[in-house]
Amino acid sequence: MLQSDFVGLTGHVKFNPDKSLIGPAYDIINIIGTGVRQTVSKPRGWVFPNNGKQLRIGVPIRVSYREFVSQVPGTNTSKGFCIDVFTAAVSLLPYAVPYQFIPYGNGHENPSYTELVNLITTGYFDAVVGDIAIVTNRTKVLDFTLPYAASGLVVVVPFKKLSTGAWAFLRPFSAPLWGWFGFWEHRTNDEFRGPPKKQLITILWFSLSTLFFAHKETTVSTLGRLVLILWLFVVLIINSSYTASLTSILTVQKLYSPINGIESLKKGDEPIGYQVGSFAEHYLTEEIGISKSRLRALGSPEEYAMALQRDPEKGGVVAVVDELPYIELFLSSQCKFRIAGQPFTKSGWGFAFPRDSPLAVDLSTAILSLSENGDLQRIHDKWLTKSACSSDNTEIESDRLELKSFWGLYLLFAIACFAALLIYFVQIVRKYRKTVSGESISDVQGSSHSRRLRTLLSLMDEKHDQSRGDSKRRKLDRSLSAYDEENDLRRDSNRRQSHISLERGTNVSN
Known part of the structure; x- marks a missing residue:
């Protein structure tokens, strides 16, 4: 047959090496203006071939999330995001596709989408349009267009807002290295000497006060100064990190x-x-x-x-x-x-068709065109872009500091104030009792009360004598002063004796 070369009723019959007829059975002529242009592309026709019938396209009757697919009351007309995507894609096809939407569902609950797409295999529907997920079980018996919407299963849960906490300001710090510093410095520095309790308090005070560069103690030992230099550098980093960390803790909303x-x-x-x-x-x-x-x-x-x-x-x-x-x-x-x-x-939504349907291929090309020219995004924004949760308001609200964020500091301050006042009044009462017990009560009752009141007020107004606490330092200072004076007197005496000796030697030589 491939060697045939004759003229028959259909014209010249002869085959090319690729086993196709040399002369096709038809010519494609496009009339453009007054001219004629002959082409060789296969015609697609003006109407999708379906034996003259409209395509029966199943559409789910949704009772929730009606923004995707919904029925116009009293009609078989559908609307929604998925419907607009389908109609926009069909309008891009090079041929007309007559179709009608057939609603599916009871209207009381969302229908089973698995049952809906299975009706294509039975011939009840020619296609299904809607929010149909492209999953493995369905692709085994159906053809889908390219996804027009990204999808995938996710888990949504209630979140609790975590408060910043009353003790958030303590988080940036860990145990310092000031135990060694106190050991080195107390051997040569009087400010770090004294009873163990006093040394511990001084070390803690010095460690914390250097964070704010408010310390008044000085270091004299080389090892102590070495540690202090390193500590001050650490303080610089800690202050910056502490500020940034505390700002984040207090202002950024935490969800759990x-x-x-x-x-x-x-x-x-x-x-x-x-x-x-x-x-x-x-x-x-x-x-x-x-x-x-x-x-x-x-x-x-x-x-x-x-x-x-x-x-x-x-x-x-x-x-x-x-x-x-x-x-x-x-x-x-x-x-x-x-x-x-x-x-x-990871999946997507697509339109379902029977196996080997040319519409699935052509609509995939049309969906790709919608994505490239931005129409797909515009359809999405029309139906799905709305939010009652304003991110701006959420950020403003999360940036506001409340009183409860600092109640831990207030509590510490209140406890310290109360403890200090309690200790102070205990000391005043003890001193008052000693003072009153040493006085002879010879006045009348009224004058006795007034005297006691004046005594109490005088004790409260009395200046605290720090001489006892500084006695050791003063003794040391006096000892050092006496030692210095003695050295000065000794040097003066040596100078005078040297001067007298020089004068005597001069006189003898003369």
Whole structure:
């Protein structure tokens, strides 16, 4: 047959080396203006071939997250993000595709998407349009377009706001090295000498006061100064780090949840929520291995919020597992919850068609064009960009410092003041009793009370005598002064004797 070379009813019959006819059975002629241009591209036609029938496209009747797909009341017309993407993609096809949307579902709860796409294999639907996740089980029997929306299962949990804590200001510091410093310095420095209790207090005071460069003690030993130089450099770094750390602790809002992802849910036995009709139920039980008894079906964002806030023992759940687009829309109006961890599946949403459908290929090209020219993002912003949780307000609120952030400091200050006042009054009372007991009470009762009051006031107003505390230092100073005076007198005496000797030697020589 390949050697055939004759003219028949269809024209000249002869084959090329690639086994194709030399002359095709038809010519493609495009009329452009007054001219004619002949082409060799295969025609696609003006209408998608379906034996003259409209495509029956199944559309889920959603009762929650209606921004993605919803039915116009009283009609078979659908609207939403997914519908707009489909109609925009169809408008880019080089041929017309007649279709009609067929709603699927009872209108009381979200339908099972697995059952919906399986109706394509039975021939009931020619395609399914909606928020259909592209998963392995479905791709075995159906063809999908390229994803027009990124998806994946995520875990959403309630988060608690962690307060900064009353003792947050203590976090930047660890145990200092001033024990060695005190050992080196007390041997040569009188300010670091005294009873062990006094030495310990001085070391602690010196260590803390150097943080603010407010110390008055001086160092005299070489080892002590070496340690102090290193410590002051450490203080410089600590002050900068302390300021930055404390600012972050006091102003940055901290959120906490005991669940940090799907692994935490696998290890526990608490109930988990999922969306009715979603493939999340099958994935959690078959792929993750979570017991079906732990799963709770939830039908709306309101049920999500109520279940997450309720005690698990009273019908609540510790987390909700759902697809990312739903959760993003849920979190745009529910500010008390957050996504824990990262998406643990990677998938997308696409339109489902029978096996080897040319529409799946052509619509994939159209979806790619929508993504490149920005129309896909504009459709997304039209339906899904809305948020009642303002990030600006959250940041402003988190930057405000409250009184409770410092009550630990106030408590320490109050305790120190109270302890100091208590000790002071105990000392005054003891001194008052000694003073009163030594006085002879010979006045009348009224004058006795007035005298005691004056005595108490005088004791409170009396200047504290520090001579006792400084007696050792004064004795040392007097000893040093006497030693210096003695040395001066001895030097003066030696000078006078030297001068007299010189005068006598001069006289003798004369």
